[in-house]
Each structure stands twice: as C-alpha cells, then as structure tokens.
Amino acid sequence: MAYPLSSKAAVVPEPGAQHIITHRALGPVKSGEIGIQITATAVNPVDWKMRDYQAFISEYPAVLGSDAAGHVVSVGPDVAGFAPGDRVFFQGIVGSYDSSTFQQFCKMPAALVSHTPDHVSDEEAAGISLATVAGVTAFYHTDGQGLPPPWDAGGAQVGRGQAIVILGGASSVGQYAIQLARLSGFDRIVTNASPANHPWLRGLGAHVVIDRKHSDAPSFATAIGDLPLRFVFDAISIRSTQVLGVQILQATGTPHGHVVTVHTVRPEGVDAEAVALGQSRAPRVGIKQVLGLGSAPYLRYLSEPLARHLTEYLAHGLFIPNRPRVVAGGLNAVEEALDLNKVGVSGEKVVFCPSSQG
Secondary structure: OOOOOEEEEEEEOOOOOOOEEEEEEOOOOOOOEEEEEEEEEEOOHHHHHHHHHOOOOOOOOEOOOOOEEEEEEEEOOOOOOOOOOOEEEEOOOOOOHHHOOOEOEEEEEHHHEEEOOOOOOHHHHOOOHHHHHHHHHHHHOOOOOOOOOOOOOOHHHOOOOOEEEEEOOOOHHHHHHHHHHHHOOOOEEEEEEOHHHHHHHHHHOOOEEEEHHHOOHHHHHHHHOOOOEEEEEEOOOOHHHHHHHHHHHHHOOOOOOEEEEEOOOOOOOOOHHHHHHHOOOOOOOEEEEEOOOOOOHHHHHHHHHHHHHHHHHHHOOOOOOOEEEEOOOHHHHHHHHHHHHHHOOOOEEEEEOOOOOO
C-alpha cells in the first residue's frame, strides 16, 4: 500500500468539541522521513487534556495522538534502514498534525522510529514510546537527573550501590521507569501500586513494591534501608505524590535531593505546597518537572539513540511493553478510549486501531 494523499482521521473540529471522523490531506514524505500506516495507537492523559484544555493546540481542526505502531508504506530520500512493510513504533509529534496518530496514516522523521521485533504485537508496541521518553527525560536529561543513559559508557552501572523510588509503578510511565532503573543498574528499586499489580512490577525489575493505600515516607525509608537514595521519580505528578516524594527524601536524609515529576498539562507547574515543604527543614530538597517530547531538538541526542536501542532491548527481553487494553471500533473508538483513560486504568495501556474497520 502506498502513502496516500489523504487519510481518514479523528479530529477535534473546534475548542471544547469531541472527535469527529473525516478525511484530511497529508503532506508529502520528505527527505529523512517515512510514511506509516497506523495499525494501533495508544491513549495517554495528554490526549484528553489537549482536547479538554486546548493545550498544545495551535489551530483547528486538530489531530491528537502521539503514541503508535504500524507499517512503513513509503521511504523518503536520505533514509537508510527502513523499507516498505517494516513494522515500526514511535512517539508522534504533538502539534504536528501530519505526525499525529489518531489517523490512519502519518509521516515521521525516520531517526525517531523504532523497528518492532517479531514477538511484540502492534498493540503492545503502540504504548511504548511516549511513556518511555518521559522516563528517559527524567533520568538522563539535565532537566531531570542528568544520568548517563544505559547505552553510553558507564550508564549501565550508574545506579550501583544506590536506591531509587518510583511513585506510581503501575502507571504506564511508572512501568517503563522501573525498567529504565533496572537498565541503569540501580541496586534497589522501590515503588508502590495496588497489590494486584505487585507480581507484574517485580517481574519488570522492582525490588520492593509497597501497597499504594499504605504508602508513606517511613514505609519507603524502611524499604530503602541503608542504601543512599539517588532521587524520587514521580510518575503520577499530582499534589499528593509530589508531597510524598519530598517527605521520602527528607525521611531518608537525602542531601540536595530532587523529586522529578512529569509534565501533566493540568496543573502546569509543580505544586506550591510540595515546594514549600521541601524548603521547610533540612535536608532541603527540590522538585523538577520534565516534558518528554522526543522530537524536540534539545532531546534528540537522547531520543534518537533510544529509538535504535529500544528495538534491541525488546528483542532480547530487556524491556517489556505495557499490557494493552484494546478498544474495538477503529477510529470510531477514540472517545471511548479517551474516556477509559480519563477514568483511569491500572497496569494496562488503552489502545485502539485506526486502520481497522469500525
């Protein structure tokens, strides 16, 4: 199948509206780009927040979605390593509608696209990239902790002899953060989740999983033991988790520690109560917020090698995808999928399949 001149898409026609299905024109595949038929797209909180709060939207009708898998249908000039028919997955580009994923076809810079191993389904692959890039930004970019990534020299041992806390381990971002922590060699990975998800998270690499309903700073301090705590990664990034992260750092006496949160659209900044608590007594600790847009020029030094290494990690069982929860109906399923994500799912990734007939 060739890359078409137009694609069926789910679009938000105007501010405050729900999606409608329409055809929209597609720009040509240019140098360094590949055209992709989207067979599965994952839903993330940023998607319904963009719809509800008009965040990151420059004009209407808007195409949302930035997490997908599919098949290469066209290869632009100056592209090596991809051919029509290749199975791929990728993080789309927020605000670039030809590179958004709630449609049947899109185009992407080839350098930001990963090959999908044979044993990984498109539905599984669709939910990997966005949440992983969020974790990569928090761990390895200077906006977060600035650690060397595991594919660089020394990066696989950077966590030796140290502990890390990941709040919200069963979330999509939390699951990939646990695996990044394992790849970075942390000797004690401590997280929290509902009991039903504890075995799964241990299988991903968590050493200690605390019951989410009984999570407090003393429980985390006990689980960490005598190892130094490197930092707290808050995969949920709401007021209560930011406060808890500060309390954990202070309970463990971590000097100059940081809670690293992910950008959640609403609220846009870090919580003032958590910031004040971090400065209220020694050791004083801070909060950093990161935005994981892999297409951003300042992140390409991480997102491009990540795209290459994810294929290797998946192929060798070093990285495990989220478990998909597929919503039937093709593009017509977009609002149902957004509603499911908005209500909240635990240990799963909501996915729908734009190219299927719904």
